Amino acid sequence: MQGTLDELGTPLSQITFVVFDLETTGVSAGEHAITEIGAVKVRGGEVLGEFGTLVAPGTPIPPFISVLTGITDAMVATAPRIEAVLPSFLEFAEGATLVAHNAGFDLAFVKAACAAHGYPPPAHPVVDTVVLARRLLNRGEVPNCKLSTLARLFSKTEPCHRALADAQATVDVLHALLERAGSFGVETLEELRGFVRAPTAGQRRKRHLADAVPTGPGVYVFEDERGDPLYVGKSVNLRDRVRGYFTASETRPRIREMVGIAERVRTIVCATPLEAEVRELRLIGSAKPRYNRRSRSPERMVWLKLTDEPFPRLSIVREIRDDGAGYLGPFGGVRAAEDARTALHEAIPLRQCTDRITPRTGRPACALAGMGRCGAPCEGRQSVEEYGLHVVAARRAMELDAGAVFSAIEARMERLSLDQRYEEAVADRDRLASYIRTSARMQRLRALTSIPQMVAAAPAAPGDWEIHVVRHGRLVSAGVMPRGAHPTPFVDALVSTAETVVPGPGPVPAAGAEETECVLRWLESPGVRLVQVEGTWSLPVGGAGRLKARIDRAYQAREPHRSREGRPPR
Template identity: 90%
Template sequence: MEYAVQGTLDELGTPLEQITFVVFDLETTGVSAGEHAITEIGAVKVRGGEVLGEFGTLVDPGSPIPPFISVLTGITDAMVVAAPKIESVLPSFLEFAEGATLVAHNAGFDMSFIKAACAALGYPPPAHPVVDTVVLARRLLTRDEAPNCKLSTLARIFSRTEPCHRALADAQATVDVLHALLERAGSFGVHTLEELKGFVRAPTAEQRRKRHLADGVPSGPGVYVFEDDRGDPLYVGKSTNLRNRVRSYFTAAETRPRIREMVGLAERIRTITCATPLEAEVRELRLIGSAKPRYNRRSRFPEKMVWLKLTDEPFPRLSVVREVRDDGAAYLGPFGGVRAAEDARAALHETIPLRQCTERITPRAGRPACALAGIGRCGAPCEGRQSVEEYGLHVTAARRAMELDSAEVFSAIEARMERLSLDQRYEEAAADRDRLASYVRTCARMQRLRALTSLPQMVAAAPVTGGAWEIHVVRHGRLASAGVMPRGAHPTPFVDALVATAETVVPGPGPVPAASAEETECVLRWLEGPGVRLVQVEGDWSLPIGGAGRLKARIDRAYQAREPHRPRDGRPLR
């Protein structure tokens, strides 16, 4: 005889309305928990939808706050000079959070700093359960509801509190996001903390039903294409091991709502095996650009890239264009959108007094000057105050700043940002920061691209497991051929055969004359990898000595303080 056994409360789990959540956020001096420090902690304690308490304090990091970080957060050295150090703040925060479940937006970033502080001060690492609202949002929200899972995006949907670069305000916004997501999870039968953890990890019924689509997928590098019942591509991806990657789409490891939706529509998976991982990466980009699958977010519209053009006329100006022509003009780009190009143009105009009017001007033009001439921002060639030769000095400076040396523009705008920050005009300083970032990042990118695309041909090799070698032929920045030379093979005939069968590449105009910028960047990443050997190089592979790469590193460090590493979404600038 079998007897029914009543489950214990432990087996049923802890109801979410009985859970005490401590929702917290940090401001820091950088992205690395091992190298940078906390400047502010904000936390809100809630249970059953009711706020039980708040915790907020600035923290003296023990070192100067970088100017870019001050612009991002509004926290300056003067604000933290009298603040307590982390030695005093951490015990208070841990006491505030005792017995609670910790919640953060992109919790991995914030928890890494808390754990690093605990380790440095001799405290055991926090053993609290952790809920990440980013992961929860990806599981519960569709792309139509939220285009991304940034805190600023979710707060606009679910909260009356706008994230404003300060820890407590951002924690308050995250509380509203958490409550909205928990309410949404309830409709899926999630009512306990244990069910919430399992829900985030569990595959959907549709994922389980479609597992057979992964049968027969080969191992090794290549590209996979999810197709619907009509054979139209839904999603294109690449992997160094096709079998393992495709199988992961039908497991709990795949939590992205839009991808789970895509799996439900897929009827077959087509695979394309490739010789090397780099070839797979390039083929993926080309397929996405040509087929434009609706579930791919990136790389779908390479033709929508825009450029900043220094026009070829007697009195050149900076113009945002969508096409690179063989017309003698100087180009900077590509930019992901018009706004980024306009930001870079504003950065150049801030330093170099080029005209900003759109009319074509000739040396004999005679029109009244605009207001920019009155404030010294333009030499008024339209009124004949500048000759072609005099104006040409500014044109030369602009071309140099676009192609060779970004230091003058960087120094001028950085000095202006520091003045604005001292005057507490943070919004204006932030606008200058974004303009400078757009300009410097694009200059650095273009200089790296141009260094490779100027080479008619490069052959390079990298060692792989078992003594084999990956060999790639690159022409004008485009991958023209790929192969794996087995161990013990003679390299000369193998390389000669690979070069002889490589794609013929006829370059066009501009810095990326034969491939998309993304493809050339893929090739560059591979070339800069460990163990790569240059076999043949036609031309000189070099960067300008005053190039923007060193300046880009400074800007990236500042932005990464607010954008911890995370696939694709990134952390928002809060």
């Protein structure tokens, strides 16, 4: 029988789309406010109307948001509040399909505003151009799905973190993507929404690869016809996770491409989810599968080194040696290490030249000495003992107490803000964040890696216990003790068969930083009990961990803009 027009769906050319964008004061729809709404109504490729207004958020706009968007407190001082703007926007969007770039973020703020002012949440169909772009474009065409990247390819409007301009750019991106979708036979809204979710032909052909995958926790490795690893992952249920790669739930273009190439799936069954997570990291680091993005190059991590010489300096290195030097790290890149070094130099007048200096060295001092930023040991103005006081302060700031550096940078940021030099203040904040976050991370790692052996347990299935043995931060043994078993012989057996560890130098002497962090997360999870601990597990009282929360709060308002650029929140 021939279907009716209703069964065929609504042609895209007859759909009214309202493409919208928001600017906000922060990342959380429940805590932060809208500062601007921009929307464009289109149908059949024709613009039917535009909607744009600033919104008074009711709270001060953070300075770094003003720098990013150009929206200041003065601009929104006379703007309407959201309760006055919301009805007009909802009326503008009535009966339309909503479109946004990373729609989940923008819709969360709209829904929060509706809930706060007594309006029902929007029930419109939604199209997310980020998801659509990932389905239609490959990495040969675009390196990522940020709005700015797609706009350079498809639009004459440059996104600038202003709502209406970003919405206008998204309109062009939408039309270009709909044209691409048409080549796949997508002609109706219903087909478009199904197309985004549908598995590819390659996924359907390879479903048999999941047939022999066992259940339980472990690691899976997708391999090509030569047996080379393409992608490594882990799961608490191997069979369910691997099957998901061949269904509509897998929407990542790169992974869909990988599935089309894969010829087999190799699995490694593990005793516990933590063992699976650790094995995944080790396999990715050693095999470097080309479809894994994270954890592929742990050797690229860099460290900030306080050199061991008569007049030490801060140097950026890629290797830790057993040379008595002080180390801070690891950093993800040289830029982050340079930022942390600049923050330390702001608080502690260490020399910044790269020459080796001895008490007999005699050469003219550099400009930093004239600025009071260096004591000029090269010119003989400071003895080894006098300079050593700064070295002690630097090592303390790197390993024990971040307060001096935090106070120095905070005071400088306040001075810059009073002078309205906001961009310089933001740069200082970034440097401070690099130092504080890395210092807090290293102190957490060192607290665990200094312990020769730790045995810990956590409840698993009813009556069972997951038990792990950790030596110097490295997972060396894992097992599940069944209900009713006597713990002492079980733990003794795990310990006696555990991997032997000979620790090396530095804060992470036996495993990569990521592996030790996995172990730390498990140890800090609810229900974990310490069975045996050799030594003391503690953090320094004045450590950077107490300041990290303040840094993180200062950055929260930047995340929504990154998310809207096509990076899903972690």
